[in-house]
Amino acid sequence: GENVEQHPSTLSVQEGDSAVIKCTYSDSASNYFPWYKQELGKRPQLIIDIRSNVGEKKDQRIAVTLNKTAKHFSLHITETQPEDSAVYFCAASKGGSYIPTFGRGTSLIVHP
């Protein structure tokens, strides 16, 4: 089955800095890669996703890149703000199955 590795497990940055979270996956058939943000005690919420037919997608301060050859994808957050502090999960799934495999999460702390 699919295996998703996520690094780092904890990331501490100063407000205004950039943050990068990286994930690798094992199944080359995976073609959908969502990123979820989970604030403390709340539900995971989709913040951005990318499909295997594109290499990069951007939404304001958030961007995701995908390297299918190397089987890795990354989340980039620019100009971080304290409200970006949360746990971020990457995931990978195949088109025929809606069941994503999640990474273990990255706890992002943005210091004011």
Place this chain on the structure above:
Amino acid sequence: NAGVMQNPRHLVRRRGQEARLRCSPMKGHSHVYWYRQLPEEGLKFMVYLQKENIIDESGMPKERFSAEFPKEGPSILRIQQVVRGDSAAYFCASSPSRTSGGSNNEQFFGPGTRLTVL
């Protein structure tokens, strides 16, 4: 659209009791997924259901756990004879019907049920 609903939000059980967790998917969604999240860990897939059918239960423990999604009413995750190790947050997610067109794989999560076993 009320989103994915789960109840109860918090559930306390003593060892050996039964826990029933309920999930109502978003309107128009016919796919339901259950995940377990242990403290400071990721989301672990448990079971994937459509109306009246279990599609994939590869992540579900073989004993004490069961799930259903009846034709009418919410999906239910049932844990019999709970043990302390069952303490976790249980999240339900839903996604649109595959037959509705498009290839939207996005899952929408409910607020979770936090189960504490004393």
